[in-house]
Amino acid sequence: MDRRTVLKGLAGAGGLALTGGLSAPAIGQGAAARTLRFVPQANLANFDPIWGTQYVVRNAAAMVWDTLYGIDSSFQPQRQMVESEEVTDDGTTWTFKLRPGLKFHDGAPVLSKDVVASLTRWAARDPMGLMIKALQQELTAVDDRTFKWVLKQPYPKMLYALGKNNSPCAFIMPERIAQTDPFKQISEYVGSGPLKFAKSEWVPGAKAVFEKFTDYVPRQEKPSWLAGGKQVMVDRVEWVIMPDPATAAAALQNGEIDWWENPIADLVPVLKKNKNISVDIGDPLGNVGSFRMNFLYPPFNDVKARRAVLMALSQEDYMRAIVGDDNSLWKPLPGYFTPDTPLYTEVGGEILKGKRDLDAAKKLLAESGYSGQPVTCLVAQDQPITKAMGDVTADLLKKLGMNVDFVATDWGTVGSRRAQKTPPGQGGWNMFHTWHAGADCVNPAPYTAIRANGDKAWFGWPTSAGTEKEVASWFEAKNLDEEKAAIGRLNKAAIDDVVYAPTGFFLSYTAWRKNVSGVTKGPLPLFWGVSKSA
Amino acid sequence: MLSYILRRIVATLPVMAIVALFVFSLLYIAPGDPAVVIAGDQASPEDVERIRQSLGLDRPFLVQFGSWVWRILHGDLGTSIFTNLPVSAMIGQRLGPTLSLMIVTLLLTIVVAVPLGVVAAWKAGSLIDRVIMGFAVFGFSLPVFVVGYMLAYVFALELEWLPVQGYTPLTQGFWPWLENLILPAIALGCVYIALVARITRAAMLEVLQQDYIRTAKAKGLGQGGILFIHALKNAAVPIVTVIGIGIALLIGGAVVTESVFAIPGLGRLTIDAILRRDYPVIQGIVLLFSFVYVLVNLMIDVTYTLVDPRIRY
Numbered sequence: 029m030d031r032r033t034v035l036k037g038l039a040g041a042g043g044l045a046l047t048g049g050l051s052a053p054a055i056g057q058g059a060a061a062r063t064l065r066f067v068p069q070a071n072l073a074n075f076d077p078i079w080g081t082q083y084v085v086r087n088a089a090a091m092v093w094d095t096l097y098g099i100d101s102s103f104q105p106q107r108q109m110v111e112s113e114e115v116t117d118d119g120t121t122w123t124f125k126l127r128p129g130l131k132f133h134d135g136a137p138v139l140s141k142d143v144v145a146s147l148t149r150w151a152a153r154d155p156m157g158l159m160i161k162a163l164q165q166e167l168t169a170v171d172d173r174t175f176k177w178v179l180k181q182p183y184p185k186m187l188y189a190l191g192k193n194n195s196p197c198a199f200i201m202p203e204r205i206a207q208t209d210p211f212k213q214i215s216e217y218v219g220s221g222p223l224k225f226a227k228s229e230w231v232p233g234a235k236a237v238f239e240k241f242t243d244y245v246p247r248q249e250k251p252s253w254l255a256g257g258k259q260v261m262v263d264r265v266e267w268v269i270m271p272d273p274a275t276a277a278a279a280l281q282n283g284e285i286d287w288w289e290n291p292i293a294d295l296v297p298v299l300k301k302n303k304n305i306s307v308d309i310g311d312p313l314g315n316v317g318s319f320r321m322n323f324l325y326p327p328f329n330d331v332k333a334r335r336a337v338l339m340a341l342s343q344e345d346y347m348r349a350i351v352g353d354d355n356s357l358w359k360p361l362p363g364y365f366t367p368d369t370p371l372y373t374e375v376g377g378e379i380l381k382g383k384r385d386l387d388a389a390k391k392l393l394a395e396s397g398y399s400g401q402p403v404t405c406l407v408a409q410d411q412p413i414t415k416a417m418g419d420v421t422a423d424l425l426k427k428l429g430m431n432v433d434f435v436a437t438d439w440g441t442v443g444s445r446r447a448q449k450t451p452p453g454q455g456g457w458n459m460f461h462t463w464h465a466g467a468d469c470v471n472p473a474p475y476t477a478i479r480a481n482g483d484k485a486w487f488g489w490p491t492s493a494g495t496e497k498e499v500a501s502w503f504e505a506k507n508l509d510e511e512k513a514a515i516g517r518l519n520k521a522a523i524d525d526v527v528y529a530p531t532g533f534f535l536s537y538t539a540w541r542k543n544v545s546g547v548t549k550g551p552l553p554l555f556w557g558v559s560k561s562a
Numbered sequence: 563m564l565s566y567i568l569r570r571i572v573a574t575l576p577v578m579a580i581v582a583l584f585v586f587s588l589l590y591i592a593p594g595d596p597a598v599v600i601a602g603d604q605a606s607p608e609d610v611e612r613i614r615q616s617l618g619l620d621r622p623f624l625v626q627f628g629s630w631v632w633r634i635l636h637g638d639l640g641t642s643i644f645t646n647l648p649v650s651a652m653i654g655q656r657l658g659p660t661l662s663l664m665i666v667t668l669l670l671t672i673v674v675a676v677p678l679g680v681v682a683a684w685k686a687g688s689l690i691d692r693v694i695m696g697f698a699v700f701g702f703s704l705p706v707f708v709v710g711y712m713l714a715y716v717f718a719l720e721l722e723w724l725p726v727q728g729y730t731p732l733t734q735g736f737w738p739w740l741e742n743l744i745l746p747a748i749a750l751g752c753v754y755i756a757l758v759a760r761i762t763r764a765a766m767l768e769v770l771q772q773d774y775i776r777t778a779k780a781k782g783l784g785q786g787g788i789l790f791i792h793a794l795k796n797a798a799v800p801i802v803t804v805i806g807i808g809i810a811l812l813i814g815g816a817v818v819t820e821s822v823f824a825i826p827g828l829g830r831l832t833i834d835a836i837l838r839r840d841y842p843v844i845q846g847i848v849l850l851f852s853f854v855y856v857l858v859n860l861m862i863d864v865t866y867t868l869v870d871p872r873i874r875y
Contacts (some may be wrong), residue, residue: 234826
């Protein structure tokens, strides 16, 4: 008898008196083995993947709601709910047919009218959806399994848009749910994906439970990211929210959880030493570090000031501040696109390469007319990544001779303040830090941060006619060679105008118990094919 | 007494109203916007504005406040901006873990701290007294999260006696409920035990110097009888006060403890709500906490009359 058994016995005796003999339910080893306990990157605080676009919502939604197409590991859209598609020679009329036997979690069949309603809601919120909507002549259900999208002019990236994995994905919901205003939250979570959401067990901030959907009919192809056969090997997936990384690390070592999505770099050595734990890169597409400068006000309304910052910054300093001494976790990034993806390019990235030239940067800054006015730098201290980058930037700007107004605050405040277009001294700002998922930086379609269309662009409101011209070129490209050429020109134009400052490319780990198998690398945690032994 | 309790309860209403107005105003002027958090990084300013409108956040302060008060008067704490769930249901989900943690910590404190304080006073100036007071200083000085990590490392990771994290409701068994609470209660209780032990010692020392204690000794009463029947009862008022005030400490400490031990209680809900600017949830929790404070103060006052019959209201 071990000490824990003795403790249990003693407490049991006491408990018998206090609770009239209530006892713990016996959870057999088999049942435990069929439940996968997962610690996600963040709290699942809401569950409408169109209304709220946080990555954690997308990740949970990908289990519950299926998509018409799915992007595979070679970035190609593959059929998922769709059985076939046809496009007219002029590229304006797409006719899609659904796979037979698709069912929602409430038992109702998936019909074309559900798809039409879902795509309509998605298109109101998604940047690519908005582009298609602008070209749309009609989107109609032809029969129960066939629907048609008629456009005024071709949209070559149609299948990519329907299968893309960045938020908001084109998830298919029952018509009654999809008819909800896209700016209001849904309250029913019925999908047709491989797992059902157990709403009654949802404790926001603590736990979210997903049960295997036994009526799900997976495709026959091998699974690859959001494409292929999504075979669920466990009965339940429990998301356990743990805000404290040390607690998550201890729980993983103790066997209280099975899989931790993104262990922080500081704790990885401890996990690697544990013989019961596997540690590997989770998302091969990693992240692109970034700080954005406000094009509307001095000093960064002058391209010379922006270039001076690029000329002086050391991506290595930023990356070491984020990931520590593990060199395998980061790469310099003389450009804007995700390394090791088909469109990656370094064209025009010379300013970010080689030895850092502080003197030349100071000279360029002086030429921009900078005369010591405060530079308001917003830094969210509650996000380890932005905090680390903010500290490096403050040091960099001081070395450049800038007068830094360092605003240390939280992400909620940065999120609202960065939307202010007022001057920095009146509630606005000069720069803020963030990062972009590498999956969003593989091409211009999901890449909001690369757009430079002034008032319509992302925060910082960059204007760069060259960048915008090449974004359009990429959308019109007919093959990979044309796409690559357009991206090369785009990268150069964006760096010349410094649409934003890339601070490097970094990866993060994922960790799981060795009795869990089938964990694969991907832009989001993928639960199909993952099994667990006792 | 009953009329006094009723009067006190009625008197809490204006206090809570003032707290509510204060909290609502503070949130209104504080930076940060839930619509921005909801919309995510990809959203345009127009999208954010439409979400603000759909949530009613674009309405004037007085309209928002008035509508909130009206709902409160009808027993409705509102709906969470993020989860779309009723605030009362969310608080209800989280109340059990926090109450459990507080009850276990409180019991642990009373069982450990009061005897320690009594013994320290009884052996004042001795090695035992110095050791106990030394531990009290130690307990005071260590932050909750440091004690928490140390306990988790030793008792969960090394010895594997207890779990690291989580909470199991009492309905699933006494031991599953208790085993999740032992380490957090010790971590949270350290400061509290130290505080109560020191106050108990001080109060006991004062009482032990009174004439009636000398008389009791002269009559040949045993040491235990003198300490626990005569002295402790007369020293109880400050001890009860500090235990009551300590409940406020527990609520504050629970925020950290619940994070360290991943307990889904009100402390974590509060932090999550503040970081996301989930106004209805923050307002609901603050109202609840205000009520608890007022109630605890009332209970302390009532307890005075039980431990000291000379006190009358």
